[in-house]
Amino acid sequence: MALDPDLTKLLGDLRALHHHLRAETREKYRRINPFFEDLFEWKERGAFWTDSGKDITIYNSTSLVGDVEIGDHTWIGPFCSLDGTGRIVIGRYCSISLGCQILTHDTVKFALSGGALSYDYAPVSIGDRCFLGVHAVVLRGVRIGQQCVVGAGAVVTHDVPDRTVVAGVPARRIGSVEVKSDTDIALRYDHPEP
Numbered sequence: 001m002a003l004d005p006d007l008t009k010l011l012g013d014l015r016a017l018h019h020h021l022r023a024e025t026r027e028k029y030r031r032i033n034p035f036f037e038d039l040f041e042w043k044e045r046g047a048f049w050t051d052s053g054k055d056i057t058i059y060n061s062t063s064l065v066g067d068v069e070i071g072d073h074t075w076i077g078p079f080c081s082l083d084g085t086g087r088i089v090i091g092r093y094c095s096i097s098l099g100c101q102i103l104t105h106d107t108v109k110f111a112l113s114g115g116a117l118s119y120d121y122a123p124v125s126i127g128d129r130c131f132l133g134v135h136a137v138v139l140r141g142v143r144i145g146q147q148c149v150v151g152a153g154a155v156v157t158h159d160v161p162d163r164t165v166v167a168g169v170p171a172r173r174i175g176s177v178e179v180k181s182d183t184d185i186a187l188r189y190d191h192p193e194p
Helices: 005-029 035-039 042-049 108-112
Strands: 063-070 081-090 124-126 164-167 172-181 184-189
Touching: 005 035, 042 063
Parallel strands: 063 081, 081 124
Antiparallel strands: 164 172, 172 184
């Protein structure tokens, strides 16, 4: 079925816009994004989400629901899901990598009881200067301290003390973060690799 002339022109304009933005993103960032990621500035989305925060990046492919507080200079990468139905507080200077999921509710008892029991909610907090690796999952009720590292693919089911490195499923301590100054930081592993 042929498009009418107005839609054909609109499609041509959209394709031209896509090619222009794709080339601009490749030149500026050496990357190719999904088209919708090129349409709007990621920092604009961060400014839209929070009135008081500054320099917050939220990729357009990331979803935020409910009560999510994000600290200044925090970066939330693509394809993340932040479920703030039970409240999420994320500190300053955090990096939430691609595909991370932060969950503040679950429906386990609801499902197992055939709807007789309610959903369970509990807040999640992530301290300042934390790094969550690619596809990390943080479950409801967890508190992650200051300057922590959560390894890629980790599932965090319990609180993480300040300056701790965790990894695995479920996430366990594998090391610590040693901070001598803002520019002298080292990761110390409990069992160094050979």
